[in-house]
Structure formats: C-alpha cells, structure tokens
Amino acid sequence: MQRFVGFVYAAVVMKRNERGEEEIEIGIEPHRGITGRCSQCQKPSPGYDRLEERRWRFVPLWNIATYLRYRPRRVKCSEHGIVVEHMPWSEGTRPVARAMMDVLAYWARHLSWRETARTFRTSWESVYRSVEWMVEYGLANRVLKGVKAIGVDQIHWGRGKKADQFLTVIYQIDDGCRRLLWVGRKRTKATLQKGLKTLGPEVVSQIQFVCSDMWKAFLTVLGAEVKQAMHVLDRFHIVQHINQAVDQVRRAESARLRASGKQQAAELKNMRWKLLRRGSRVLGKARQKIKALLASKADTGRAWMLKETFAHFWTYKSVRWAAAFLDYWCEEAELSGLEPMQKVARMLQNHQPLIMNWFRAKGEVSSGAVEGLNNKIRVVTRRSCGFRTYDAMEIALHHNRGRLPEPEFTHRFR
Numbered sequence: 098m099q100r101f102v103g104f105v106y107a108a109v110v111m112k113r114n115e116r117g118e119e120e121i122e123i124g125i126e127p128h129r130g131i132t133g134r135c136s137q138c139q140k141p142s143p144g145y146d147r148l149e150e151r152r153w154r155f156v157p158l159w160n161i162a163t164y165l166r167y168r169p170r171r172v173k174c175s176e177h178g179i180v181v182e183h184m185p186w187s188e189g190t191r192p193v194a195r196a197m198m199d200v201l202a203y204w205a206r207h208l209s210w211r212e213t214a215r216t217f218r219t220s221w222e223s224v225y226r227s228v229e230w231m232v233e234y235g236l237a238n239r240v241l242k243g244v245k246a247i248g249v250d251q252i253h254w255g256r257g258k259k260a261d262q263f264l265t266v267i268y269q270i271d272d273g274c275r276r277l278l279w280v281g282r283k284r285t286k287a288t289l290q291k292g293l294k295t296l297g298p299e300v301v302s303q304i305q306f307v308c309s310d311m312w313k314a315f316l317t318v319l320g321a322e323v324k325q326a327m328h329v330l331d332r333f334h335i336v337q338h339i340n341q342a343v344d345q346v347r348r349a350e351s352a353r354l355r356a357s358g359k360q361q362a363a364e365l366k367n368m369r370w371k372l373l374r375r376g377s378r379v380l381g382k383a384r385q386k387i388k389a390l391l392a393s394k395a396d397t398g399r400a401w402m403l404k405e406t407f408a409h410f411w412t413y414k415s416v417r418w419a420a421a422f423l424d425y426w427c428e429e430a431e432l433s434g435l436e437p438m439q440k441v442a443r444m445l446q447n448h449q450p451l452i453m454n455w456f457r458a459k460g461e462v463s464s465g466a467v468e469g470l471n472n473k474i475r476v477v478t479r480r481s482c483g484f485r486t487y488d489a490m491e492i493a494l495h496h497n498r499g500r501l502p503e504p505e506f507t508h509r510f511r
C-alpha cells in the first residue's frame with residue numbers, strides 16, 4: 098500500500114512506550130544500490146553522512162499508534178551542497194508523515210479538531226499542523242484564472258462587537274465554482290484592499306460582477322479597485338436590513354405596550370419569527386394573529402405590511418418598473434412615520450443604482466450564492482472557540498470552503 102521508491106522496510110516491532118501504551122514501529126532503510134536524492138532538486142547525489150534517527154507519526158494500524166523510523170542520510174548535491182536527502186514520506190521537519198497528515202486533515206473537515214485528535218490518538222497541535230500543511234499546499238497550487246463573479250461579505254465571529262470580531266471574506270460565486278477565495282481580519286477598507294491585492298491584479302481585472310452588502314468601506318474600495326465590474330447589492334442583505342427594521346418596530350412597540358400595561362405586549366414578543374417569515378408561508382392560527390394585528394393598526398402590523406409589499410420588488414423584469422416600484426415603496430415607508438422603516442428606505446434610495454444592478458445581472462450572478470456560502474462559513478466560525486486563535490480559524494475556513502487542490506498520493510488511507 099505504501100511504497101517509497103529507493104527505500105525498503107526493515108523490522109516492524111510492537112512495543113510499549115513509557116506510558117505503557119502499545120506502539121508499532123516500522124523501520125525504514127535505504128535501498129541498497131540506490132543513492133539518495135537531494136531534498137531541494139531531487140537529483141541523485143553521492144552520500145555524505147547519516148544523521149540521528151527520526152520518528153514520524155504514521156497512519157495507525159488496527160488503531161495502534163504507528164511510527165516510521167529512519168536515519169536520514171545527508172547527500173552532497175552538486176548544486177545545493179550538503180543537504181538532507183529527499184524522503185518521500187516526510188515534509189521538512191514535521192513530525193507527522195505525509196500520509197498521516199492527509200488522514201488527519203481529511204477527518205478535520207468532518208469532525209472537530211479535538212475529536213479528530215482523540216480519534217487518532219494524537220494531539221490537537223498535530224491536527225492543526227496537518228490542516229495547515231494541506232491548506233498551504235492548496236493555496237500555493239490553486240488556479241485563480243477565470244474568476245468572473247465575486248461576493249464580498251463580512252462575518253461576525255466569537256463574542257462581542259469589537260472590530261476584531263469581524264472578518265472580511267471574498268468568495269468566488271461563479272455558477273460552476275463557488276468557493277472561499279480570501280479571508281481577513283476586520284471589515285475595513287485596508288482589509289479588503291489587502292484581499293484584492295492577494296488575489297492579484299490579473300485576477301481582479303478579469304472580474305465582471307461583484308456582489309456585496311451596503312457596508313461603506315466595501316463600496317468605496319470596490320468602486321475604486323474593481324471599476325470594470327458591475328456592482329450588485331445582494332438581495333439577501335437588502336431583505337436582511339428590512340427584516341431588522343421590522344424587528345426594531347416590533348421591539349419598540351412591545352416595550353411601549355408593556356410600559357402602559359397592555360397584555361398585547363406579550364403577544365408581540367412571541368410573534369417575532371412569524372413576522373419575519375414570508376407572508377404566504379404563514380398559515381393557520383399564526384395568520385389569524387397577524388390579521389388581528391393588522392386590524393389593530395399597530396405599528397408592527399404596518400411595518401410588516403411594508404416588508405411584505407417589498408417582496409414584490411424582486412419579481413420585476415423591467416429595470417424601469419422596478420425602479421418606479423422602489424420609489425413608491427420608499428415613499429410609503431416615509432409616510433408610515435416608523436423611524437426604522439424610514440431609515441431603510443433612505444438607505445435603499447441612496448444605493449438605488451447598485452440595487453438596480455441586481456436586475457441587470459440577473460442570470461449572471463446567482464442570487465443565493467453569497468447567502469449560501471455565508472451560512473456554510475458560519476458553521477465553521479461557530480466552532481471558533483475550538484480553533485483557539487484567529488490563524489487557526491482562517492486555516493479552517495480555507496480548508497472547509499476553499500475547494501483547494503490536494504497533494505497527490507500513491508495510496509490514500511482514508
């Protein structure tokens with residue numbers, strides 16, 4: 098299953114370590130008659146000397162911790178001088194064999210890193226380093242050509258609302274390929290600029306569509322640095338803003354009613370999810386409740402109506418009619434006298450041209466892409482305490498959502 102050209106297996110022994118646990122040790126020797134290769138250029142080179150024995154953690158056999166054992170040779174390369182030989186199972190000074198890193202990295206996508214470590218009787222640190230190795234390889238070898246559409250978004254992670262608790266992410270949202278391209282700390286102009294720089298001018302100049310939310314730092318940078326692309330404000334974010342406004346109205350009204358001792362207050366509190374769901378999906382008792390709410394002309398009822406009406410906006414085929422509808426809706430929101438709704442209306446009006454691009458880009462940018470990736474990323478960031486540091490989480494995000502190429506193996510132990 099695992100052949101290393103130029104090397105042979107020697108003794109395989111089972112023994113107990115100092116903690117009394119069983120271990121399998123597989124000895125490796127150089128194949129007689131085959132000279133070692135330079136670790137830099139892999140050219141066969143005359144031997145120089147041999148170093149101390151090293152051990153590499155290998156894939157466990159029958160769930161017994163297994164190690165490879167070898168005394169590396171040093172060779173005298175005509176180009177690179179005296180260097181350690183190339184060992185196909187080893188990656189630099191890492192104490193885990195490549196095959197084992199591949200196994201750990203694979204399972205780290207399905208289990209938490211801690212569970213992976215426990216399952217394979219190794220440390221959290223070796224899982225981390227294995228994923229890191231995989232991601233480094235993937236980032237160095239991925240192909241970024243042909244990225245036509247990107248989505249830029251911000252994601253909150255950890256606790257608190259400090260600037261450090263936000264991430265800026267750049268996705269590729271082309272139909273055939275949706276993946277995480279880049280992630281960085283904070284959600285500032287500098288962050289996004291750094292991200293675009295990492296992708297490189299060649300990639301950025303090929304982008305035709307950009308999808309983002311209304312975050313000012315993003316709008317500024319994208320407007321300046323991805324000029325050629327059509328900039329679309331994402332439907333998902335607009336809907337989110339309107340929903341938040343409805344919720345603000347509900348909360349304010351609920352508090353007001355409670356202060357005046359009305360029993361409706363409690364009812365409003367329980368209705369949060371019903372109000373935020375799309376009207377047509379609300380059935381039965383909940384629907385009656387909403388009707389009653391509307392009849393009472395409560396603020397929440399009016400806000401809800403506005404939100405419901407807005408759903409119509411997305412159904413337009415003509416950009417001009419959609420624009421007319423938006424104007425009408427913003428006027429209604431203005432007239433409602435509800436401050437959160439007025440605020441949303443003003444925000445929409447300020448970004449009208451970019452919102453209208455949603456219709457122009459229809460069919461080119463899949464509208465659910467950013468939202469979908471966003472949700473998937475959250476699954477990873479929610480485990481963030483398990484990653485301990487930002488760097489570990491960044492690696493985990495690339496590992497889980499980057500669709501990165503993987504190193505090749507003659508045999509895969511997973």
Ligand SMILES: [Zn+2]
Nearest residue numbers: 135138174177
């Ligand atoms: Zn060399």
